[in-house]
Amino acid sequence: MIQMKNVYKKYPNGIVALNGLNVEIDQGEFVYVVGPSGAGKSTFIKMMYREERPTSGHMFVDGIDIATLKNKRVPMLRRQMGVVFQDFKLLPRLNVYENVAFALEVIEESPSRIRERVLDVLDMVGLKHKARMFPTELSGGEAQRISIARSIVNKPKVVIADEPTGNLDPETSWDIMNLFEQINATGTTILMATHNKEIVNTMRHRVIAIEGGLIVRDVDGGDYGYES
Amino acid sequence: MKARTLLRHFRESLKSLGRNGWMTFASVSAVTVTLLLVGVFVLIMMNLNKVAEDLENDVEMKVFVALETDDVSKKSIEKSINDLPEVESAVYSTKEQELADLVLDFGNELSLFEQSNPLFDVFYVKASNPQETGKVATEIAKIENIEKVEYGKGKIEKLFNFLNAGRNVGLILILALLFTAMFLISNTIRITIVARRREIEIMKLVGATNWFVRVPFILEGMWLGLLGSIIPIGLVAALYYNTLQFVQPKLSGELFQLLGFTPFIYQVGGLILLMGVFIGVWGSFMSIRKFLRV
Numbered sequence: 232m233i234q235m236k237n238v239y240k241k242y243p244n245g246i247v248a249l250n251g252l253n254v255e256i257d258q259g260e261f262v263y264v265v266g267p268s269g270a271g272k273s274t275f276i277k278m279m280y281r282e283e284r285p286t287s288g289h290m291f292v293d294g295i296d297i298a299t300l301k302n303k304r305v306p307m308l309r310r311q312m313g314v315v316f317q318d319f320k321l322l323p324r325l326n327v328y329e330n331v332a333f334a335l336e337v338i339e340e341s342p343s344r345i346r347e348r349v350l351d352v353l354d355m356v357g358l359k360h361k362a363r364m365f366p367t368e369l370s371g372g373e374a375q376r377i378s379i380a381r382s383i384v385n386k387p388k389v390v391i392a393d394e395p396t397g398n399l400d401p402e403t404s405w406d407i408m409n410l411f412e413q414i415n416a417t418g419t420t421i422l423m424a425t426h427n428k429e430i431v432n433t434m435r436h437r438v439i440a441i442e443g444g445l446i447v448r449d450v451d452g453g454d455y456g457y458e459s
Numbered sequence: 460m461k462a463r464t465l466l467r468h469f470r471e472s473l474k475s476l477g478r479n480g481w482m483t484f485a486s487v488s489a490v491t492v493t494l495l496l497v498g499v500f501v502l503i504m505m506n507l508n509k510v511a512e513d514l515e516n517d518v519e520m521k522v523f524v525a526l527e528t529d530d531v532s533k534k535s536i537e538k539s540i541n542d543l544p545e546v547e548s549a550v551y552s553t554k555e556q557e558l559a560d561l562v563l564d565f566g567n568e569l570s571l572f573e574q575s576n577p578l579f580d581v582f583y584v585k586a587s588n589p590q591e592t593g594k595v596a597t598e599i600a601k602i603e604n605i606e607k608v609e610y611g612k613g614k615i616e617k618l619f620n621f622l623n624a625g626r627n628v629g630l631i632l633i634l635a636l637l638f639t640a641m642f643l644i645s646n647t648i649r650i651t652i653v654a655r656r657r658e659i660e661i662m663k664l665v666g667a668t669n670w671f672v673r674v675p676f677i678l679e680g681m682w683l684g685l686l687g688s689i690i691p692i693g694l695v696a697a698l699y700y701n702t703l704q705f706v707q708p709k710l711s712g713e714l715f716q717l718l719g720f721t722p723f724i725y726q727v728g729g730l731i732l733l734m735g736v737f738i739g740v741w742g743s744f745m746s747i748r749k750f751l752r753v
Contacts, residue, residue, distance in 0.1 A: 280664070303668075303669075306663075306666045306667060306668045306669075307666070308666075309663075309664060309665065309666035310665075310666035314664050314665075320657070320660070320661050320664070322657070322658055322661060324478065333661075333662075333665065334665040334666075336467065337662055337665055337666060337667035337671055338665075338666055338667075339461055339463075339464050342463075381665070385665075385666075
């Protein structure tokens with residue numbers, strides 16, 4: 232699903248974020264990406280959806296070569312994946328239904344198919360009854376569930392999550408994690424950057440620790456490994 | 460792009476106008492004011508041009524044929540004049556006709572001269588480019604049996620210099636105004652886009668193509684330009700109508716006239732509309748470029 236070989240990333244300001252990183256992630260895996268701030272975690276995540284481009288090295292996501300992918304083809308890559316953020320990134324002017332439908336509208340799905348899929352995923356995240364509410368009327372956990380619904384509405388092979396529980400209280404975080412487990416159970420690859428020690432140590436999955444732009448630890452069912 | 464998507468873009472662009480009510484108002488006002496200025500300038504320019512042309516077309520040379528020239532020579536003079544490439548027309552008038560015209564203008568006392576007509580046979584010559592009248596006159600004067608060539612020497616050169624300067628200044632002013640308008644509108648639309656940065660970012664993240672993001676903004680720019688051109692078109696038309704009502708009677712019988720209300724006002728209206736749409740679309744296009752790099 233995801234292959235990185237000697238991926239090196241140097242920003243224009245001279246900072247080296249990834250220093251020859253190698254990794255392979257298979258379809259259907261659930262992977263935590265951990266590590267201290269500034270270790271290269273964000274760059275690693277951003278490369279998955281080609282917000283950043285490797286300076287050198289090879290990188291494939293679902294067979295697409297990220298290093299040489301033309302700007303014009305980036306939308307095609309992003310349609311294969313879902314992305315979830317710490318700050319939800321919902322559109323405040325659209326209601327819950329419209330926010331989720333948005334992801335299908337931009338890829339020009341047919342209206343009947345949009346309706347069907349949106350109601351499906353809203354049901355799955357348990358917020359079908361709030362379809363007409365606006366993001367400002369939702370709690371943090373609800374907002375994150377909507378953003379997860381949006382990320383999976385196009386049935387992606389992989390969901391990239393950048394600290395999805397970062398803004399949520401512990402109890403809500405568990406709800407969100409259960410949702411990710413559920414999505415993963417359908418065969419979707421999950422790649423999640425997180426600082427939540429408790430979650431990583433309880434819901435055991437593969438843990439990749441990044442420090443200084445390199446993977447320093449890669450253990451199946453490993454623990455968080457840092458003091459939080 | 461599917462028809463349904465295009466429809467969606469239209470709907471989005473219209474919705475966005477309403478949502479960003481105050482920004483829309485600001486942009487439309489900016490477009491309105493600048494287009495109004497441009498419109499008034501175009502009115503002035505086009506009329507100045509018309510006056511210039513009328514005056515130019517009125518410039519002609521009077522070529523006096525030497526006395527005692529026989530008919531054969533007159534024919535050859537006419538041919539020589541017409542053979543000059545810069546000559547548009549040459550009309551012959553005998554001295555009898557000339558006298559008849561004078562009698563018509565100045566009264567019967569002059570009919571005394573019918574006994575011994577002191578006038579010359581003349582050719583009235585127009586140059587195809589009135590600005591070259593002086594040059595043509597010199598050439599005609601070289602032809603045999605020409606007594607002299609008269610035209611408003613000195614005066615018309617001054618007139619032409621004045622008209623040319625007027626045209627150039629007007630053109631520069633219009634261009635400068637348009638440039639300012641474009642800058643203003645581009646900036647206003649940029650603010651609209653900055654306010655919707657997040658929306659663009661999310662669109663890009665869920666896999667929207669650049670054109671998908673761009674089109675609603677470009678349409679929005681188009682609406683802004685269209686809306687901004689309505690008031691200027693109306694005001695310019697009203698202004699011109701009233702100016703004509705006031706000025707035209709005073710110009711009757713003069714050598715030059717203003718342009719008629721129609722179709723001129725349709726042309727100016729169309730021009731204002733086109734400029735509005737163009738600066739709106741161009742402004743959006745330029746502003747959105749840098750926000751697409753997500």
